[in-house]
Amino acid sequence: MSFSTPFKTAAPLASTLTQTVPLLAQVLQNGQSLNEALAHTAASDLAQKAAVQDLAFHTLRHLALAQALLKSLVNRPLSPDVQHLLTIALALLAAEGNKESLKYPPHTLTNETVLASLNCENGPRVKGLVNGVLRTFLREKQSRLVAALRHPVARWNAPQWWIDGTKTAWPDHWQAILDANRLQPPLTLRANRRVNSRAEFMDRLIQEGHPCEALGPDEAVIVNKPRPITQLPGFTQGAFSVQDEGAQRAAKLLDVQPGMRVLDACAAPGGKTAHILELADCMLTAVDSDAARLKRVIENLQRLQLRAQTVHADAVHTRDWWDGELFDRILLDAPCTASGIVRRHPDIIWLRQAADTQRLAKIQQALLQALWPLLKPGGKLLYATCSIWPSEGSQQIDAFLQRNPNAVALNAAIQLLPLSSKLENHDGFFYASIVKS
Ligand SMILES: C[S@@+](CC[C@H](N)C(=O)[O-])C[C@H]1O[C@@H](n2cnc3c(N)ncnc32)[C@H](O)[C@@H]1O
Structure with missing residues (x-):
C-alpha cells in the first residue's frame, strides 16, 4: 500500500529521488519485487520511506511512457542510475494532474533532479545533461507526449503481450482494466x-x-x-x-461451519486464513511452501488471536504433511501471475514474462489434482487466483471438471475484474466452488 505524504513534510526531494533510483534498479535490472526492494531501502524515517515508496509506485505506473520520452530526448548511452533518475523525473512531469505529480512543481522537480544527479556515477559530468533533458521536455511537453503516447506500450503502460492478452480475454473491458492498473488503489x-x-x-x-x-x-x-x-x-x-474487498470474498464463498476440518493449501501471508477463522470456529490447517511467508501467517494469527495448525510444505506432496483425515473444506488460493492486482503491485506487469502464465497454470493443475483426494464426499473446494487470465481461471477449472467426474461446479465461477469503480473497487480475482459427489 502506498501512503501519501504532503510534500511540505516530506524529506528533501533530491534525497528522495536519490533513494528511489536503487529501488528501480532492483526491480528493472535484478527482477526483485518492489516490496522486497522497499524492505531494504536506506530511507531514514517513516516519512522519507513513504515518500520513496510513493515515488517508486508512481514511476512504475508510468514507466513505459517515461522510458519512451527518455528515448526520444537522449540519443547516447546513459549509466543505469542516470537513466533511472531521469525516468523517475519524467514519470512525474508527464503525469500532469496526477496526485503524485501535483506534489512536485515542475521547476522544483527539475532543480532537485539536477541536484540528485550529483549522486550518480560521473555526477558532475551528467548534471548539464539532466538539466537539458528535463528543460527540453518541459518546453516541448505537449508534442513529445502526443508522439510517445502513439505507442500502445507507452499508452497502456504494459508490455505488448500483456495488452494483447487483456484484449483477447476481455474484448469489452480491456481498456478499462489497463487504465485501472495505473490508479492508486x-x-x-x-x-x-x-x-x-x-x-x-x-x-x-x-x-x-x-x-x-x-x-x-x-x-x-x-x-x-x-x-x-x-x-x-x-x-x-x-x-x-x-x-482487498475482492480477496475478502473467499472466506464467504468457502462457507465454513463450526467444527469443520479446513485446509488452506497456499496460505501465506494468511489474509484468507485469518478471515476464515474470524467467521467460524474450525480446525484449520494452513500450508505454505515458503517458510518466510509462513512466518507472516503465524504473526498475523498471533496479532488477531486466532489459532491454526501451520505447516511448511509443498502442498502437492501430500504424503509429506497430510495426516490422512479428509477435509470438509479446501481453499486453494493458488500461485498465479497476479495479473489482477497490478494496481497494488505495479512492478508485476514489468516482472512477469509471457511464458509465466503457462508455467503457473501447470503448477495450479498439479495442486488441484493433488488436493482433490483430500476432500470429503459432499465437501467443497474453493479454487482462487488473483488473475484475470482465463488459463489460470475458467479454462483451468473446465479442464479439471472434465478430468474428474466426481467434481461438480456448485455455481457459475466468479471472475472479478479490477475496474476500480466506486461500487466495485476491488482487485481482479477468479473463484470457482467445486463440490465432490
Ligand atoms: C496467492 S498467494 C496466497 C495468498 C494467501 N492465501 C492470502 O490470502 O494471504 C500463493 C501462496 O502459495 C504459496 N505456494 C506456491 N506453491 C506452493 C505449493 N506447491 N505448496 C504450498 N504453497 C505454495 C506461495 O508461497 C504463496 O504464499
Whole structure:
C-alpha cells in the first residue's frame, strides 16, 4: 500500500529521488519485487520511506511512457542510475494532474533532479545533461507526449503481450482494466468480527479522525485518506486487517461451519486464513511452501488471536504433511501471475514474462489434482487466483471438471475484474466452488 505524504513534510526531494533510483534498479535490472526492494531501502524515517515508496509506485505506473520520452530526448548511452533518475523525473512531469505529480512543481522537480544527479556515477559530468533533458521536455511537453503516447506500450503502460492478452480475454473491458492498473488503489480494511462489527469499527475510525466508507455487504471498509496502518485505531488489538474487498470474498464463498476440518493449501501471508477463522470456529490447517511467508501467517494469527495448525510444505506432496483425515473444506488460493492486482503491485506487469502464465497454470493443475483426494464426499473446494487470465481461471477449472467426474461446479465461477469503480473497487480475482459427489 502506498501512503501519501504532503510534500511540505516530506524529506528533501533530491534525497528522495536519490533513494528511489536503487529501488528501480532492483526491480528493472535484478527482477526483485518492489516490496522486497522497499524492505531494504536506506530511507531514514517513516516519512522519507513513504515518500520513496510513493515515488517508486508512481514511476512504475508510468514507466513505459517515461522510458519512451527518455528515448526520444537522449540519443547516447546513459549509466543505469542516470537513466533511472531521469525516468523517475519524467514519470512525474508527464503525469500532469496526477496526485503524485501535483506534489512536485515542475521547476522544483527539475532543480532537485539536477541536484540528485550529483549522486550518480560521473555526477558532475551528467548534471548539464539532466538539466537539458528535463528543460527540453518541459518546453516541448505537449508534442513529445502526443508522439510517445502513439505507442500502445507507452499508452497502456504494459508490455505488448500483456495488452494483447487483456484484449483477447476481455474484448469489452480491456481498456478499462489497463487504465485501472495505473490508479492508486484504496486502503481497504477488513473489520475483525470477533473484535468489532464493521459499524463499530467505522465509528471508531471516524471518531479518531479517519473518514471511511463501507464497501460491499460484509466486513470491508475503505479509509479515505490512506496512512500507515499502525496509526489506525485497534491494529495491535486485532480490530482489523488490510485486505482487498475482492480477496475478502473467499472466506464467504468457502462457507465454513463450526467444527469443520479446513485446509488452506497456499496460505501465506494468511489474509484468507485469518478471515476464515474470524467467521467460524474450525480446525484449520494452513500450508505454505515458503517458510518466510509462513512466518507472516503465524504473526498475523498471533496479532488477531486466532489459532491454526501451520505447516511448511509443498502442498502437492501430500504424503509429506497430510495426516490422512479428509477435509470438509479446501481453499486453494493458488500461485498465479497476479495479473489482477497490478494496481497494488505495479512492478508485476514489468516482472512477469509471457511464458509465466503457462508455467503457473501447470503448477495450479498439479495442486488441484493433488488436493482433490483430500476432500470429503459432499465437501467443497474453493479454487482462487488473483488473475484475470482465463488459463489460470475458467479454462483451468473446465479442464479439471472434465478430468474428474466426481467434481461438480456448485455455481457459475466468479471472475472479478479490477475496474476500480466506486461500487466495485476491488482487485481482479477468479473463484470457482467445486463440490465432490
Ligand atoms: C496467492 S498467494 C496466497 C495468498 C494467501 N492465501 C492470502 O490470502 O494471504 C500463493 C501462496 O502459495 C504459496 N505456494 C506456491 N506453491 C506452493 C505449493 N506447491 N505448496 C504450498 N504453497 C505454495 C506461495 O508461497 C504463496 O504464499
